Amino acid sequence: MQNYCKTIGALAAASALVAGNASAEIEYELHTGYTSEYIFRGIDRGDDLFEVGVDAATEYNGIGVSAGVWSGFFDAPAAGQINNETDFYGEVSYDFGWATLATGYIYYWNMGGTNGGVDDQEIYFSASRDLGFAEASITYFWDLAENGGGNDGYTELALGRSFELNPCLTLNVGTNLGWCLESGADHLTAWTSKASLDWGFVENAKLSPFIALSIALGEGMGYWAQTDNEFVAGSMLSVSF
16 A cells, blocks of 8 residues: 555555755655555555555755656455556645645546446645654545545544664654545544554665554444454565665
8 A cells, every 4th residue: 555645544645755955856766565455544445455656756946746656456345346546646845844735636547447446536735744753744635526426525634753763774653533524524534553664675775564553433424334443564665766
């Protein structure tokens, strides 16, 4: 599961790299991985998720620009449901000092709607700030679907922090809380926490095993009617250049 726009506690969401210079130099990252279950905003979409993706990012005059594509293949929970997905996304951000503001777009392509899937798209707006003890962010996703399958608004509040254990190992911990504004309803969806360990075994490459726990908070509410508490584990391999 993607550690950006699809994060269990990523992402989800949305995926972005951070360019570390003020020029127009472009940085790239390739990543692939496996997760025992595909959990998206607290919803179990299937088992044995295999994923691959690529991201690109740059910064110019203080404006960050990033884009990428992600594909996932998994065992659907029932016959006739989708078992693969490809997402395209892009983001523009700016650090105002008091906070970093960003806006982005995500297109969810369920391989042309095969196996019962419906394509979807969202735009999102986020604000993040380093509080010292943690990096905090709030993101609002606005569904653009016109087929009745949209969520009409989904929000995530997240906290995260990284601890450098040594020059080769970094521990990352994070948690997020989601809530939905669908059709005037106002309810929590899931509380998700994740811990990962980045091992930089060679220059510009890292292996990141992780565990995550998703606690269902919106049972009986729309898409979350059948959600349960879920524990997942997996690993990501990424290479930057």
